[in-house]
Amino acid sequence: QKEVEQDPGPLSVPEGAIVSLNCTYSNSAFQYFMWYRQYSRKGPELLMYTYSSGNKEDGRFTAQVDKSSKYISLFIRDSQPSDSATYLCAMSGTSGSRLTFGEGTQLTVNP
Amino acid sequence: GAVVSQHPSWVICKSGTSVKIECRSLDFQATTMFWYRQFPKQSLMLMATSNEGSKATYEQGVEKDKFLINHASLTLSTLTVTSAHPEDSSFYICSANGLAGTTGAYNEQFFGPGTRLTVL
Numbered sequence: 001q002k003e004v005e006q007d008p009g010p011l012s013v014p015e016g017a018i019v020s021l022n023c024t025y026s027n028s029a030f031q032y033f034m035w036y037r038q039y040s041r042k043g044p045e046l047l048m049y050t051y052s053s054g055n056k057e058d059g060r061f062t063a064q065v066d067k068s069s070k071y072i073s074l075f076i077r078d079s080q081p082s083d084s085a086t087y088l089c090a091m092s093g094t095s096g097s098r099l100t101f102g103e104g105t106q107l108t109v110n111p
Numbered sequence: 112g113a114v115v116s117q118h119p120s121w122v123i124c125k126s127g128t129s130v131k132i133e134c135r136s137l138d139f140q141a142t143t144m145f146w147y148r149q150f151p152k153q154s155l156m157l158m159a160t161s162n163e164g165s166k167a168t169y170e171q172g173v174e175k176d177k178f179l180i181n182h183a184s185l186t187l188s189t190l191t192v193t194s195a196h197p198e199d200s201s202f203y204i205c206s207a208n209g210l211a212g213t214t215g216a217y218n219e220q221f222f223g224p225g226t227r228l229t230v231l
Contacts, residue, residue: 043222096218101154
């Protein structure tokens, strides 16, 4: 069983839709939870990070962590075609330590 | 700030040759650098963790004699794929973290743009 599970999609939505991306994990030692966006043939870029449980909002993006359920989510409001990319969740036990990535969800936002 | 570069961005080589990939932190000192590989439509798999001036720590299943990592300075790490074979064709990505994190308490890893290796 993988430490981090993420539905690879693909996920296709119309412009303006709310997108929900999720990951589950099995390692209770994870404390830092990140969402990365990766465009084709590019390196990942950090969108948001959350420490422990809770919610965090940044513009159109909201990250949620439920440690009791070992479940994290990323919501994208008012999705735009420029949001089309692969979204990867990642986790670590301590700040700056090795990351364990989910498989990535390929998202397409259609104009 | 916090830019990580990789060179080359893509490389094609013949089977049996060695290829060196450089990873540089351009505007900060990276105490730790990580090397990942990514196959098409798959996630990033950590290959090794390297700290400046010490030997790299390899993940289980990664051949340390095949994937040589050198982290000689706080701004440069290199990955050498020795005696490359077609199955080594992949997207190699490095990341670096240090004291340049811009996200508060979290010591962020900054990723390079990746190097696409094709072995014929």
